[in-house]
Amino acid sequence: MDHTTQPTPPALSAEDKAGIVLSVLSGRETVAEAAGRRSDIPERCLEDWLEAFLEGGLRGLQGTAALRPPPRESQLEADAAELKTALGEVCLELNVWQAIRTYLRRSPEIR
Secondary structure (H helix, E strand, C coil): CCCCHCCCCCCCCHHHHHHHHHHCCCCCCHHHHHHHCCCCCCCCCHHHHHHHHHHHHHHHCCCCCHCCCCHHHHHHHHHHHHHHHHHHHHHHHHHHHHHHHHHHHHHHHHH
């Protein structure tokens, strides 16, 4: 069945969604039972909530905007990427200098 023709689920808070999801994950009820208990929530929608919760926890149930990292976290990730690049360049340069030193030790006539 095409789930795009199903009714739009009600606007529930992330905490309400989490309560339903946790009841399924804990085994207290199945997806079908949870959806049946709330006739306005299609099973496919509940399955999407389960997936979102497993991937992102409570933040996953708050929508796509909540999945974006906070600005401070984004800045730290950018800084870490920049430091990794700089470290890689330093390691490469060190390897080149070590190779030159090894070559010069093996070839005393070059000095």
